[in-house]
Amino acid sequence: MAFASKSSAGPMADINVTPLVDVMLVLLIIFMVTAPTLSYPIEIDLPQKSLNPPPQTKEPPEPIRLRIDASGQVYWNEAAQPIAALRGLMEAEVQRDPTNQPTLEIDTDPNADYGVLAKVLASAKNAGMVKIGFVQE
Template structure:
């Protein structure tokens, strides 16, 4: 034990650590995200885009327009579906979002 106590401090090895360096150019300003898109599917399978009725066939075109405005800063798509809505309608909504390359998709819980 005494030998270990005496030799342990001698057996040290340097460790290379890359520390962050000062940046001369500040990072780019963060862009505020656009307001979210509220998409609601009611019990009668009617779809509402920000409280305005819209046909399921028009969804992909509208989503593509939103993505093309700024592909790097897309709005969040918030889907609020009634528990009584049909699965087929939700499948079409999600397919339209995928085909339009929407990246931020969330589901709201019914209260």
Template sequence: MAFSSNSGGANSAMCDINVTPLVDVMLVLLIIFMVTAPILSYPIDIDLPQKSLNPPENRRDPPEPIDLRIDSVGQVYWNQSPVPLSALRNMMETEVQRDPGNQPTLQIDMDLQAEYGILAQVLASARNAQMQKIGFVKK
């Protein structure tokens, strides 16, 4: 009888914790979180290539990739030739206009000590020039 909750008699106070209200509140919170969790997710639009039953017959070889290197002081090199950052967009637009359907790949190699702002300007120039194939090279 040492574990009985009413060992003091019929009129004694109950010493056990009532967990029923706590369980009720936790279940209500669980339901609220389950309902609101799908609302908090944001869709991201991605243009994925679609399956084609008829592949194009006039397959062309891809052009040579463009090696774009950014060194530690922020100098940009276009195929091992130094280029000012202001002229980069015009050069990219020229490459895109040669053959918009068969663009060269822009391979960006950046020194670890270079500023991120230079890379952001290069990527903005590539986007404004409508370049579609951009890759990063780690050496």
């Protein structure tokens, strides 16, 4: 038995396994809860390796420099533009050559409103622009 009697003269040599069982049960419950969440696949579109890259026959067009200042004013290649006109300008650039689009380089002031940037990015997505970059100083 696990209880020492008065007749035994030496120390008790049995190991108390109750804390070990408690820890193992807690770990079992944790693994049972977290295992189903690890089995959901996450779809990611990664670029695939190409053995024969397409030849670069066309020179890439000049990038479009779009700047957003602290007041929320948007500048398209240093010309002030209203936000509503951006989608039309972007669609015109995409329609010019859909396979060789210019890069949209967005430069924002650190104090600019995020809502303006969100509208610019939504306009670019809706216009079909695929080359979008952010300028960092």
